[in-house]
Amino acid sequence: MNLPVIIKFVIDLLAVLLLALGIKGLSKVKSARDANRLAAFAMSLSVVGLLFYYLGTSGIAIQSWIWIIIGSIIGSLFGAILAKKVPMTSMPETVALFNGCGGMSSLLVALGVAIFPISNSVENLDFFKSLINEVSISVSIFVGAITFTGSIVAMAKLQGWLSTPGWTQSKVRHFVNIVFAVASLIAFFDLINGNTSSIWLLVIVSSLLGIGVTLPIGGADMPVVISLLNSYSGIAAAAAGFVVDSQLLIVAGAMVGAAGLILTQVMCKGMNRSLVSVLFGGSLSAQSTASSGSGEYTNITSCSVEECALTLEAANKVIIVPGYGLAVAQAQHTLREVTKKLEQNGIEVVYAIHPVAGRMPGHMNVLLAEADVPYEQLREMDVVNPDFPATDVVLVLGANDVVNPQAKNDSSSPLYGMPVLDVQEARTVFVIKRGMSAGYSGIKNDLFDLPNTSMVFGDAKKVLNDLIGELKDLGVGEK
């Protein structure tokens, strides 16, 4: 072992340690920001370590430097610009896009190594080693391609650029995807047998598989898919680590892969769905309209914004339940205006955050933080649930399934067992909603039928704006 090898070894070790500490730190609110920077520092350190290693051993040709600089500048620049410009509400599609590019990178590395074998690594390969090499190249291409096309489709669907084609809701899609999967497998074994040209078949069919699997999935399930694809991009990185023989890549990739899986699990649990039903069930609403469970509403009370304002003015304690609809309407800032007024009048306001509120777990916290809601006012479900009986008014904004009492009372309901917010325990519940359409589960919400629930129909942002006006007329928060 010479000096550059030892130094690189130490730097790699340090980078892994810092990355692990970074991920750990990201799990606490206090340390999260520093932890993120620590992880970023660890990544830069690993680059420096690698460059130093090559400078000390084989040297780096001028030509290589040029291409390194070109690639780095373009990639970093676009990444930084997008990260600065993108609005907080479109975070899920942004993560999807970044993620897809990570997958693309792994794919290209494997492709490059496959087409132009790196000189010094191939000559002295025995049979076993070259088999491993081919397997890791194939895995890297397969997972990388799925990650890339899957993420791009997810992004396009979340952006509304792509809708769900009708045929993808029929059984045909399973057949199509099985064909793609089998074709990938054939290409995979053909490649390992030494037929290099089948690499293109592998690239094409695994890309198609990524599209075919992601396309049928409904918009509301998309975050789960993004989280899963995030996990895949870690696996792709680990596979690329086997291709270029880098332990650092394998460790970091494996950590991200495991992280993505845990997050995916958490999201599924929060929505009371299994990963299998997300991936193979298509969009849920398509199925459950056929199943009974829905039924008609019999006892809907609708009320005006004015009545809502009057009730709010008389309240002592108000709990806000923000949901997906609030994020879509981008009404979080308007909501903050309303709560500010209430607080100025001495009314206690807290926000009840369901684990999957918003478009991703934790997304609602980010959106409310952006609108300057104090962190102390955000309550997690288990903390806030005992408070509902002592609450005067609950405002439900664009949330639906997460406040459905069926999940507790009706064991025949598909929602049964899902953790929900017990808003019906409060004295009065206002549900601000555009119409009587069901939540993404497609299931009737028993909450709307309860005598203490009133519906305020309209777009969340518009209703909140009207509410500000009404509160102003009542002299709330005018001091």
Add this chain to the structure above:
Amino acid sequence: MSFISLLWVLLLGSLLGLELIGKVPPTLHTPLMSGANAISGITMLAALTLIVKAEGNVPLLIIGSVSLGFALFNVVGGFFVTDRMLAMFSRKPSNKK
């Protein structure tokens, strides 16, 4: 590195990831996802290796460079966007009064 020891690295890395992420409050799931996503751009090291070892093979240099670009897009964008999200949490206490 022998293949077997690389497999050990893979196994231990996965276990480490599971252990580290087991106990995260829901508040931080989105930032964590985006931060972990940035880390998956570690493939930039593989892209760098490709470029350095290309030895004047222009198509390989181009592939490596494009791959590096994609990876850095993921890394730089991922970390910046995570920082932006987390900045919103951390400025809260000072705003309170």
